[in-house]
Amino acid sequence: MWPDLDPGRIQAVDRMEIYGDEGAHLEFCAYDAGVLALAYILESGRLQNALWRGLQRAPNVELIVGARCAAADFGQGEARLGLDDGRTLRAALLVGADGANSWVRQAAGLHADVYRYETQGVVANFECERSHDGVAFQWFRTDGVLAYLPLPGRRMSMVWSTPNAHAEELLRLPPEQLAARVAEAGQGVLGRLQVITPPQAFPLRKIRVPDIVAPGVALIGDAAHVVHPLAGQGVNLGFGDAMVLARLIAEREPYRGCGDPVLLRRYRRERAEPVAAMRLVTHGLERLFATRSRWLRTLRNRGLALTDRVVPVKNLLIRHAIG
Ligand SMILES: Cc1cc2nc3c(=O)[nH]c(=O)nc-3n(C[C@H](O)[C@H](O)[C@H](O)COP(=O)(O)OP(=O)(O)OC[C@H]3O[C@@H](n4cnc5c(N)ncnc54)[C@H](O)[C@@H]3O)c2cc1C
Known part of the structure; x- marks a missing residue:
């Protein structure tokens, strides 16, 4: 759907600047690494609209809107999904792409280990006094991880992962005070800020699903794994799942159905390592910077x-992150 998106709403990230809580500094640069951009920032609603339009146009997709899932039954070679309007859908494979609280995951009896960070991700968009020049900023602070993600024009999207009490406090602030607080926490790098979307907060969790497949079912996206958003990789992990599953289905031997257990086991195997690596990095960094220990702070x-x-090492990290 990329070509369908309005280029005026996509911002390339040319540089990333990361700051520790004792003045340490780490910088990644697309030019130095020989890549076009380190990342692209796009509002999720824009992406969802484009994907929805793509589904509406696809000749081989039937969209069923408004009905809710009521019951699921997974037998050998067939998944049945009962809707609350009385219809039953039958398929060789049911793909659960229904997010962190996945109904499909529960219906399939797939266990999920949930770890609550006791922090919330506070998000809001701001108009900035100074141009961001395509730079994404991140500060590991004693009160959490603050990110400024550049948006087209002089705008930026903030994600502040911060302990529950501080998140509640930020949400209660009048817009001018919130803008001043965020500008100060970001060392004034973008000058004065002005709130353009009211802040919202999301409780942060890590969800590990030991088994992302069952007979006739596969989970993708946040239904299959939730990682801390500090690396901004949640959507890419989900795209990775979708790509691998689609490829394995397209390349399967003619005698295997889409829900074939061997195919599903291959899918689980191929996704295990990238998902575990991202979980380890994001959780490890979150824990490392959440601790108050003096020597760990120095380390x-x-x-x-x-x-x-x-x-x-930096260029290796960049190449790994952008795939
Ligand atoms: C504060 C915060 C900041 C983040 N920042 C970034 C970032 O910068 N970059 C990034 O890549 N990721 C980021 N993420 C992670 C990202 O939001 C998720 O990884 C991504 O949205 C997961 O996509 P998904 O489609 O799997 O699930 P979701 O986006 O949760 O979508 C699931 C969909 O399923 C629908 N649904 C649920 N139940 C049912 C049902 N029973 N029947 C039918 N439909 C159903 C829901 O309505 C929803 O539309 C962030 C997350 C948080 C909390």
Whole structure:
């Protein structure tokens, strides 16, 4: 759907600047790494609209809107989904893409380990006094992880992952005070800020689903895994799931159905490593910076500074992150 998106609503990230809580600094640069952009920032609603339009146009897709899932039954070679309008859908494979609280996951009896961070992701968009020049900023602070993600024009999207009490406090602030607080926390890098969308907060969780497949069922996206948003990789992980599952279905031997257990086991195997790696990195960083231990504070800041000096390691990290 990428070509269908309005290019005026997509912002390329040319540089990332990351700051530790004792002044350490780490910088990634697209030019130095020989890539066009480190990432692209796009409002999720825009992406969802484009995907929805694509589904409406697809000749081989029937959209069923308004009915709710009421019952599911997974037998050998067939999944049956009962809707609350009385219809029953039958398919070789039911793909659960219904987010972190997946109904499909529960109906299939797939267990999920949920870890609550006791923090919330506070998000809001701001108009900025200074141009961001395509730079994404991130601060690991004692009160959480603050990110400024550049949007087209002089706008940016903030994600502040912060303890529950502080998140509630931020939500209660009048817009001018919130803008001043966010500008101060971000060391004034973009000058004065003005709130353009009211802040919202999302409780942050890590969800590990040991088995993302069952006979006739496969989970993708947040239904299959939820990681801390500090790396901004949740959507990409879901796209990775969809790509691998679609490829395995397209390439399957002619005698295997879409819900074939061997195919589903291949899907589970191929996704295990990238998902585990992202979970480890995001959870590890969150825990490392959440701790108040004096020596860990020194260690984590030295780690950032050291990574900044070892250019091949930085470029390796960039190439891994952008796939
Ligand atoms: C604060 C915060 C900031 C984030 N920032 C980023 C970022 O910068 N970059 C990034 O890549 N990721 C980010 N993420 C993660 C990202 O939002 C998720 O990984 C992504 O939205 C998951 O997509 P999904 O389609 O799997 O699930 P969802 O986006 O949750 O979509 C699931 C869909 O299923 C529908 N649904 C649910 N139940 C049913 C049902 N029973 N029947 C029919 N439909 C149903 C829902 O209505 C919804 O439309 C962030 C997350 C948080 C909390």
